Amino acid sequence: MAYVVTPKYFSRDPAFDFEPKWQSELDLPTKETTSYLVNHGLRVPPERFPKKAILVSSHKIKNDVVIAGISKWAISERVRAIWDKFAPGLIEYLPVEVVRKNGEPINEHRYCYTNILNRVQTICWDGVEWTSVEPKTGYRYVDLPHEWALGKQKLGIKLDRSGHTDIHIWHEDNADHMSSWVFMSDELADAMRAADITNLKYEHIEEDLCLPNLAMPSQGC
Known part of the structure; x- marks a missing residue:
């Protein structure tokens, strides 16, 4: 089994200011931008990230996982200890x-931003109606169902982890804005829940073998 794991909040996401400010990357070549590096499982220069996230909304945060800017997870040391066990060096x-x-800490945790370096193709895209592929580049565009965004519908996708069962946490490769989603094996998800890591929701994704996509063999699954 596997899960897509996302932070949850009781209302809107907390708002932060940053020191230093997030750097503008408009003058950088595409392959040097943070989004490109993250989307390709590459390390990001530390100076690209702020050193301080300042909560400017009225949220009372006790969570182990906080979204603190550009959809980046800031995790507590408790989470890091679990991830290091399942994905050392990755x-x-x-x-x-x-x-x-x-200037006071938001809670008792110390945090760090995370850049998950594992990027693999596991989603069985064939038959998924809310995705399309650019013929020339092979880039996949994802238009997630509105009912899913409202919490009324499951994603309805399957994963094929053939050859990747030793990977416990990863981002999906070539999946448009889903590329930032965090996927976890059932072993890692179980360890997170056993440790009572707060503020996460887990959507179970079935696993199966992807059928060959004969129309676009270069895309595999």
């Missing part, structure tokens, strides 16, 4: 102070 950690406007 996650880049960048320390960040997460504080209130008065």
